[in-house]
Amino acid sequence: MGTDTHGIKKRGWIGFDLDGTLAHYDGWKHPLHIGDPVVEMVRDVHRILRENTHDIKIFTARVSPECLEWNQGVSKAQIVECIQDWCEEHLFGQRFEVTHEKDGLMKTCYDDRSTQVQCNTGHTLERAVAEAAELISMIGTTGVETTAAFRGARKWLNKFAPTKLDPPYGGMTWEKPPVEPPFTTDPDDPRLHERRADGQSVKFLVLSKEELAKRGFVRPLRRSYVHTTCGATTNIAPVIAETYASDPSFYGLTYCCQCGKPLPVGEFRWTEDGNVVGS
């Protein structure tokens, strides 16, 4: 609701662009040609009419002075009448006001050429969706923490969500899954023999902190190796690097990220110094 200069409450309005928004648009044909209605938009018009909190206007450049200049012989009145006839036929018998100008009472507009910007921040909806989609697409890839990706995506979408997406998401709940470190110091841990979808072990056997402290390092700490068979470089977790440095022959097999399985350590060389892994 807006207020005019006389203090009388005036209803706000919602603008609907015509070509490409309310009506299918596939290239300019004639000033008095309007495409078929777009079903999804007609539903929104229906909802706004039912809620009856705002007026609806057809917000179109067809009645702007620039467009009228091109309309050889067709008057503004004829164009307005054509649009209103179209509305009457397709939009529940209504003849809406037609304008090309927004004013202070315009609450929002539906337009296929608009970029929605969040008030006073410069954030665009387009960017929020792209950022969120990018974060969600990274879920499941190595090194991306699911919770962090979801949190980041939610942060972007919340900038524009009419109701905040923070839990409980209007009834839905999402709980952070427990994160289990993929390492064990127990040689009898049954999960040492389980494999994830990417071929990595669910659990890797490592030396305990106490054991590492007791033994010390007999080799330099190296963080990646090359599989000489396929040429791929695999980065390893710090605790595995420490285990190798403390006991070079601790592992008989080691994982290649490209081959997707554990292979004999003799097939790998350390990136840092070229020495054969396991020696």
Ligand SMILES: [Zn+2]
């Ligand atoms: Zn390989």
